[in-house]
Amino acid sequence: MNNIADDILYAADIYYGFSVSSAEDINGDGYSDVIVGAYGYNSNRGRAYIYINSVKKPKLVNPVNNSINNPLTVNFKWKKLSSTMYFILKVATDLAFNNTIVNDTIYVDTSKTIGGFQYSKKYYWKVRAKDTSGTMFESTVWNFTTIFPIRINLKVLMEGMYYPVFNIMTKSDSVKVYLRRAASPYTLIDSAKAKLIQFLYQILSRLIILRMEHII
Numbered sequence: 001m002n003n004i005a006d007d008i009l010y011a012a013d014i015y016y017g018f019s020v021s022s023a024e025d026i027n028g029d030g031y032s033d034v035i036v037g038a039y040g041y042n043s044n045r046g047r048a049y050i051y052i053n054s055v056k057k058p059k060l061v062n063p064v065n066n067s068i069n070n071p072l073t074v075n076f077k078w079k080k081l082s083s084t085m086y087f088i089l090k091v092a093t094d095l096a097f098n099n100t101i102v103n104d105t106i107y108v109d110t111s112k113t114i115g116g117f118q119y120s121k122k123y124y125w126k127v128r129a130k131d132t133s134g135t136m137f138e139s140t141v142w143n144f145t146t147i148f149p150i151r152i153n154l155k156v157l158m159e160g161m162y163y164p165v166f167n168i169m170t171k172s173d174s175v176k177v178y179l180r181r182a183a184s185p186y187t188l189i190d191s192a193k194a195k196l197i198q199f200l201y202q203i204l205s206r207l208i209i210l211r212m213e214h215i216i
């Protein structure tokens with residue numbers, strides 16, 4: 001809201017303000033609007049006046065407030081504000097932001113992807129915006145919790161390097177496995193690197209020779 005009168009009315013004549021209530025978020029800006037009743041207007045036919053809350057605050061979008069099972073790499077998003085020069089994204093491990101771990105300034109975009117968050121941990125985030133008049137506006141504080149650690153045992157058999165008869169690998173090599181969400185945009189959740197151990201052909205050949213000699 002602002003301090004400029006939209007209507008000048010006489011309460012004694014039309015009972016303006018006799019009923020006042022929240023109109024919820026009519027214009028979809030994330031803030032509650034107000035409806036004021038005047039049941040005496042026009043010979044008691046009545047009238048309602050709606051006032052749009054025009055407080056300039058960045059509206060947070062993602063990650064959703066109180067959400068859980070968020071990946072360790074998070075895409076923070078918020079909505080644009082008119083006449084904004086830049087935004088400041090803050091992420092902390094406490095509600096008072098005494099332990100701030102992210103304090104980034106973003107000049108163009110309204111999103112920022114940040115990784116390195118810990119498993120099973122709750123974080124708090126907010127966005128500040130500075131407009132062309134030099135005034136700073138701050139969003140509400142939201143929180144999110146990251147996923148619990150998941151242990152997955154994978155058996156990797158590299159094509160062309162696996163000998164199925166003896167269930168062995170013929171070479172040593174390093175493999176990196178990526179775990180992503182099943183739905184688009186297939187957000188990366190975690191990754192792991194492992195080494196596949198070689199079983200030398202010389203040892204295998206020696207075993208085959210010994211077995212043949214024993215049969216003969």
